[in-house]
Amino acid sequence: MKLLKTIILIIFITLSISANAQKINVRIYSDKQIKEASFVSSFGRYKIKIGEKEISIHKADIVKLRNKADKVEVLINDSLIGSYKNICFNSQGLMNFFLISPKENGIPERRYDDNLIVSVENNHLKLINNIEIESYIAGVVQAETWGATKNVDFFKLQAICVRNYLFMNMNKHKKDNYHMCDGVHCQAYKGRANQVEVIQGAYNSKGEVIIDSAGNLIETLFHANSGGETVNSEDVWSKPFSHLVSKKDTFSVGMKAYEWEKYIRLRDWRNYFKSKGLDIKDDSIKNELINFSQKNGRKKEMLGVPLVQIRKDFSLRSTFFDCQLWGSEVRLNGRGYGHGVGMSQEGAINMCDQGYEYWQVIEFYYSGAKIKRLEIDKILNKTNQLIINEN
Ligand SMILES: [Zn+2]
Incomplete structure (x- = not known):
């Protein structure tokens, strides 16, 4: 019952913007070597697209995918469909997510939102999650926070930081033909978010980023607790940034990791x-x-x-x-806990709990920074190049 309520709420959050949602490609299990995995639709409807052919997937179907002679061999409920260079699992409903279970021992199964594109690279499956930007952001926020709060404003802050990183690094894997990997090389992403407040944080801050006084996206570094005083970025990494300067931070004092x-x-x-x-x-x-x-x-x-x-x-x-x-x-x-540069997560939670607005928290921890709402439909052009200074 609780799960059903959660799902209905999540559909409500995502419904209004799903019509013209922008999607990105994220390589999943990027640091793992997978030769065989199975796909099961967990929620919503899926079709497999192979060239011009489409096959509908039913709820209980198990789609096996394995590497065979540099192609993806596809079996549905153990009957062989064929071997292909590329196959796409395309979601059909308003909200869709699937379960992917690698056959290899020790590699966890995970759930992902939206679509999946499968091919073979170096004798292993290459799995790309084609996902709406906000759902990806929610997934990263959930992987990076530790369930310490239910405060939506705090998750908005985290979502904006994740969005800044995404937009600043959109071309990091351009040569690989996707936008982000799911490891710490880009941002840790371990599947879909299922905490309602995390999803609300991502969707309620849709399109919002943090810019400096010159209008450029900023490095949104954060750590667990500043210990009562944040650190200049150059004291840790030798590179100074005008928005990452040391300041007294009483909001972190007395918190759990203080x-x-x-x-x-x-x-x-x-x-x-x-x-x-x-x-x-x-x-x-x-x-x-x-x-x-x-x-x-x-x-x-x-x-x-x-x-x-x-x-x-x-x-x-x-x-x-x-x-x-x-x-x-x-x-x-x-x-304190962590490098101390930028936003203290526990200090931010404390500020949100005390009633500060999320933009006030940003302005406190990132000196001179402001929030800007980008026109989400203008963020990516046809060649997936980022457009920030559209004015
Ligand atoms: Zn990466």
């Missing part, structure tokens, strides 16, 4: 800095090793060693920590 601690053997801690060329017998260095503090604000280095390097070498949650001697160990008292 504090952490880690104990490191004093000997290991000293040897680490010795390996960086420091004279650890020097009294002032000895003192700094156990009394380093960022209580008055974030620093970039500790004894000349970049904090981003220390974070990486000791697998720390953040670079925002103080040191304290604790028996034969050094205790690191840390704040």
Whole structure:
């Protein structure tokens, strides 16, 4: 009953814009080698299109797809249909999704919205999900957030960040003939979103992107928690951006991932800095090793060693920590989780819960940035080139 209600609500959300929806091609299971998989229609209606021929798929049909001599061999309920270079599963209804189950052990089955295009590349199946932009965005948001909230405004924010990345990187896989892969190389995408608030966030922010004062799309970096102060982008990646500058962030204070601690053997801690060329017998260095503090604000280095390097070498949650001697160990008292650049997800949730509008959150975390609504039907032209500055 709950599932039916959810599905009806999702149809309602997507119905108004489905008529002239823009679709993109996303390569799915891009880091997996699949020789055989089965397709089952989970919801809605599908037809297989092979050249000019069309075959209707019924609800309980199992369509087997396997690599055979550089073609896709198709079997429906175990009867052989034929082998083809390309086949498309085209959705017919208002809302459609399917289940894809790879035969290989350890590769999970997943559900996807809209259409599927199958071909063979290097003796393996190449699976392309042809999907409406907003449904793809919802899928990415669901893969990147951890169900910590039901606040639609927060999912709008996440959706806008994902949309910015998509539009800035639309040509990343141009040579491969699709727009995005589903790995971290592009944006992690593990199938369709099924949380209603996530889908609402994507559709309610349709066409909205974040631009700087010159009207260009911006890098919308985010992390879990800033620890109370965000970081300049150049302090992490050496490249400065005017919208990614350090600022005090009280919204992240006290949230779930705000504090952490880690104990490191004093000997290991000293040897680490010795390996960086420091004279650890020097009294002032000895003192700094156990009394380093960022209580008055974030620093970039500790004894000349970049904090981003220390974070990486000791697998720390953040670079925002103080040191304290604790028996034969050094205790690191840390704040925040992640690189600290751009939007703090927990800070954003806190702002939304306090009643701030989602555009206020964007303006807080991305200095000088504004939201712009693009004419969705003008976003892609016939050759799939992105049009942003249509004015
Ligand atoms: Zn990619």
